[in-house]
Amino acid sequence: MGTGQHYDVIVVGGGAGGIAAAASLLSRDKRLNLAIVDPADKHYYQPGWTMVGGGIFQPVTTARPMSSVIPTGATWIKQAVAGFDPDNNTVHLDDDSQLHYDRMVVAPGLKLNWDGVEGLKESLGKNGVTSNYTYETAPYTWKLVQELKSGKALFTQPTMPIKCAGAPQKAMYLSADYWTKQGLINSIDVQFYTATPGLFGVAAYVPALMQYVEKYQADLHFQHNLVKIDGDKKIATFQNGDGDTVESDYDMIHVCPPQVAPDFIRQSPLADASGWIDVDQNTLQHKRYENIWSLGDGMNAPNAKTAAAARAQAPVVAINLLHHAGKLPNLCHYDGYGSCPLTVERGKIVLAEFGYGGMLKPSFPKFLLDGEKPTQLAWFLKAKMLPWIYWEAMLKGREWMTNPIHQV
Numbered sequence: 001m002g003t004g005q006h007y008d009v010i011v012v013g014g015g016a017g018g019i020a021a022a023a024s025l026l027s028r029d030k031r032l033n034l035a036i037v038d039p040a041d042k043h044y045y046q047p048g049w050t051m052v053g054g055g056i057f058q059p060v061t062t063a064r065p066m067s068s069v070i071p072t073g074a075t076w077i078k079q080a081v082a083g084f085d086p087d088n089n090t091v092h093l094d095d096d097s098q099l100h101y102d103r104m105v106v107a108p109g110l111k112l113n114w115d116g117v118e119g120l121k122e123s124l125g126k127n128g129v130t131s132n133y134t135y136e137t138a139p140y141t142w143k144l145v146q147e148l149k150s151g152k153a154l155f156t157q158p159t160m161p162i163k164c165a166g167a168p169q170k171a172m173y174l175s176a177d178y179w180t181k182q183g184l185i186n187s188i189d190v191q192f193y194t195a196t197p198g199l200f201g202v203a204a205y206v207p208a209l210m211q212y213v214e215k216y217q218a219d220l221h222f223q224h225n226l227v228k229i230d231g232d233k234k235i236a237t238f239q240n241g242d243g244d245t246v247e248s249d250y251d252m253i254h255v256c257p258p259q260v261a262p263d264f265i266r267q268s269p270l271a272d273a274s275g276w277i278d279v280d281q282n283t284l285q286h287k288r289y290e291n292i293w294s295l296g297d298g299m300n301a302p303n304a305k306t307a308a309a310a311r312a313q314a315p316v317v318a319i320n321l322l323h324h325a326g327k328l329p330n331l332c333h334y335d336g337y338g339s340c341p342l343t344v345e346r347g348k349i350v351l352a353e354f355g356y357g358g359m360l361k362p363s364f365p366k367f368l369l370d371g372e373k374p375t376q377l378a379w380f381l382k383a384k385m386l387p388w389i390y391w392e393a394m395l396k397g398r399e400w401m402t403n404p405i406h407q408v
Contacts, residue, residue, distance in 0.1 A: 007035045009321065010091055010101040011074075012081055014038030014066055016046070017107035017296025017310040019395045023071040024318035025105075027397030029327060035075040035099065037091065043069045044135055045390055047307050050167055050343060053132035053141030053254075054174030056383065063135060069395050081108075084268045086289045103291045103321055106270060106277055108262045110163060110297040110305070116258035123231030128252040132171050133163075144252040145175045150187035151251030154236055156226045157194035158258040163297050163305040165201065166340040166352065168194070168256040169209070175254070176216035177345040190218040191248065193238055195225035201304075202358040204372050205342065205350055212344045212374075221246075226255065261298055276300035281356070282333040284317050291324065293317045302356060304338030308401075311394045312337040316404045332404040337361050341382040349378035363401060 011022045014036050022036055048062035070076045079093040091099040112133055114121040123129040130141040153175065157168035172192055179185045192213075199213070199220065200206050213220060223241030230237075236253055238246045260266070266275035270286065277294040278287045281301040286292040295313035297305040316334040323331050336356030341349045351371040355361045362371050369377050393400045 004098050004100060005035075006100040007075070008033040008101070009035075009103050009105065010099055011036045011105045011107065012038075012091065013107035013109060013296070013298070014040060014043060014070070014076075015107060015109045015296060016307045016390075016394070017109070017313065018105065019043065019069050019071065020310055020314035020397075021105050021107060021293075021295055021317045022074050023395055023397030024314045024399060025321065026071050026073045028318055028322055030073055032073070033075075034073065035077050036070060037077045037079060037081055037093070037099070038066065039078055039080040040066055042066055045307075045387060047164065047390075048387060049132045049135065049138040050164075050170045050174070051383065052138040053130075053145075053171055054343065054346065055142040055145070055178070056174075056346065059135060059139055061387070064391070069391075071395075071397065081264050083264060084270055086269055086292060089291070101291075103324065104293075105317055105321065106265075106292060106294045106298065107296040107310075108265055108277075108298040110259050111262045113258045113260050116158070116260075117226050117255070118228040119231060120229050120255060120257065123229050124255075127231030128234060128250060129229060129231055129255065130252065131255045131257065132167060133256060141171065141175075141254060145178055148179070148188060148252055149184055152189040152191065152249060154191045154193060154248060154250045154253040156236070156253065157192075157196065157256050159195040159225060161305055162256060162259045164340065165304055166342045168192075168254070169199070170343045171254045172218060173212055173216070173342075173344045174346065176212075176218065180216065181346075185216060190216055191221065192218055193221045193224040193226060193236075193248075195223060197222050200342075200352070202352060202354045202360070204358075204360060205352045208350045208373055209342060209344065229253070229255070265298055270294075272300050274300065281336070283320050283331060284313060284334055285320060285324075293321055301334070301336070303334075303336040304340060304354070306338045306340055307390065307394075308339035308353075309337060311390075311399075312402050312404075314394070315399045315402050319404060330406050332406045335361070335405055337403075339363075341378060341386075343379075343382065344374050347379050348374040348376060349382050350374050351378035351381070
């Protein structure tokens with residue numbers, strides 16, 4: 001690859017958002033000279049890792065070669081981005097080469113900050129310390145759950161924002177459901193420590209979740225942030241809302257790590273004061289650079305960071321970029337849609353769907369699927385339909401279950 005190649009569109013990131021946006025663009029204009037920049041060999045269906053940790057999915061079903069998901073017509077540049085020069089429409093790569101663009105989509109995802117908890121990186125994957133937030137450790141969650149017959153199980157959630165905000169408690173529910181069905185739940189002390197002030201950010205779903213908290217006899221600790229793990233002694237240390245430290249022993253602990261924007265984004269002109277890509281929350285266009293858009297977990301719109309959000313954002317980015325290029329007549333807006341299928345037991349899910357400001361955004365009429373209650377239909381959607389929709393529709397530019405709001 002030579003230095004200084006030029007593209008109509010450069011898409012930074014080959015995750016859910018980047019591939020979906022690229023596919024949506026090419027489905028509308030196959031003549032686009034479009035490049036996807038990502039060094040990874042594999043593409044992961046990350047929403048499946050909760051199911052791996054619950055013994056429902058096999059890990060291999062959540063991974064495919066990156067080459068298999070690059071849309072037809074796109075060029076894959078297998079490099080990492082070192083930096084941006086948006087004033088000169090240039091991307092710097094880590095092999096010291098440069099790319100130039102007319103327009104750019106930035107979808108870098110976020111960074112799991114394992115170093116944000118003292119001792120976590122050293123303990124992860126052993127000493128009873130696990131996380132469904134990586135492909136490698138989600139199977140260890142299921143191993144620990146099966147092996148635990150009595151003792152104390154901790155589940156933690158850091159300060160927001162995080163991707164899939166329901167995942168930390170989903171790990172708890174699926175684990176406790178297994179222990180319940182094995183007749184062990186009365187011998188296991190289930191504890192949920194969250195840095196947030198409540199169980200879930202959208203109040204409509206809390207009553208259904210609380211029924212399961214009570215069923216599993218789980219103790220809730222709000223405004224408790226995990227700050228240290230001593231894997232050898234099996235002690236977790238939290239800081240509470242008053243700034244005091246609280247220690248707890250454990251037999252197993254499922255950790256959701258703190259999360260930040262990737263380094264190459266935080267250190268770039270694209271970032272806001274908190275390090276996230278600075279976009280208009282409706283158009284997903286960068287606030288300072290009009291030929292740049294962003295979607296997925298790395299940008300600062302106040303929506304839930306989920307794959308369903310990226311699925312809804314991809315057509316908005318594609319339409320608005322092509323409008324900017326003079327190829328489509330109207331803009332469209334993103335309404336903040338995100339979905340969090342809260343897996344409360346094996347076979348039932350509370351399907352939380354909401355947009356900006358916590359406004360409920362159900363995809364189905366209430367008589368068919370009431371998202372405020374646990375249903376088997378929502379489980380079928382999560383376990384059977386959504387993986388297929390992800391691989392065969394979203395990543396291929398087929399925009400099912402999306403509804404961009406068109407603006408004149």
